[in-house]
């Protein structure tokens with residue numbers, strides 16, 4: 290259950306995201322488009338760090354996974370075979386009083402009577418199925434034969450390219466195909482900021498295996514994925530695994546786990562890890578008439594592989610990172626008086642900017658030149674930000690608020706003016722503890738690289 294304090298926390302997070310350039314309402318100057326979001330200068334960095342890290346651990350650091358990048362516009366036959374054209378829908382209801390379109394599960398019930406959650410109206414239409422796919426036309430003629438869909442998940446292009454990917458990569462089972470990309474769903478009620486959007490990104494892995502390996506691999510991938518979230522800075526205490534019961538699972542799935550996160554608006558799904566059996570490949574083999582079988586050299590058997598699918602949402606994970614990192618604590622101001630400090634405690638690996646670099650004074654040429662030397666030293670290795678405006682305390686606060694884990698200050702000691710032994714050393718300040726240490730510029734890159742990696 291979320292409390293008024295949780296709602297207030299969420300409001301502050303949304304406001305920070307806009308104010309500091311993480312996430313903006315899409316088409317804002319035209320009044321916005323519901324369920325669509327644009328990532329600003331910092332949001333795009335955070336998102337990129339997340340996707341790059343997922344790709345690194347899922348593809349680059351493994352011998353058994355290859356990547357792909359499929360088209361967004363999808364042939365209708367693909368989505369007919371997968372079952373999306375027929376069944377990818379939510380039951381929808383209209384409130385005749387306030388004209389709201391509602392998902393059936395959003396209705397509230399009082400004394401056994403269903404009501405509109407917006408106006409309390411009881412004059413509701415019957416439920417009807419609403420297909421969530423966006424339809425478009427390919428080519429000049431808008432006719433039945435030119436229909437295409439914006440993909441509702443990245444997974445289907447992986448299944449459809451299974452044979453090509455297998456042949457070119459010469460992998461043996463078990464092996465996986467990974468993809469990061471956009472997906473589109475015409476959600477009836479987009480809500481909770483970016484949590485339920487109409488355009489979003491997924492990070493999906495289809496891990497193909499022998500039928501007898503499926504159940505064990507489902508457990509394996511659930512654990513791998515939990516480790517992933519911990520490695521990007523989400524505490525285990527805020528993560529929960531829900532074993533999806535039979536009646537909620539797709540009929541072809543032999544087991545599904547939802548990995549959930551405690552958002553301020555409640556415990557909600559971040560990722561699904563599903564054992565989908567051989568359903569998808571069998572469907573595409575049947576519909577296309579092309580064999581999607583695997584030939585096992587050792588046993589000389591031909592069969593359709595089974596698949597375990599960890600499917601994560603980029604936008605939901607970005608939102609979880611922001612919610613997890615958001616904190617207000619107490620820190621001394623310029624005069625030593627305690628004030629509230631707003632800080633995003635991102636894991637250094639995820640932080641958009643890794644290091645802020647400041648000359649103590651902006652009107653001292655030698656300090657500025659030295660600080661720019663530090664920028665040149667670090668910039669090829671990490672995203673840094675140079676800032677010379679305002680008091681040092683204010684500059685620290687600005688970086689705290691956007692989650693920069695380290696700040697370096699070049700001062701008169703760096704120039705050797707106070708103590709020759711301190712020449713070419715700088716102050717390195719850590720965001721969370723606010724502790725400062727003196728470090729030689731020549732040691733800076735190594736020290737930061739270890740802490741960020």
Ligand code: GAP
Pocket residue numbers: 441442443444474476483484485486487488489490491493558559560561598600601602603604605
């Ligand atoms: N291929 C399986 C699949 O797409 P899903 O549970 O429908 O499964 C996987 O979606 C993940 O994609 C979800 O766990 C969530 O993180 C993300 N996702 C799904 N719908 C979303 C939406 N409307 N907005 C943002 N993320 C969404």
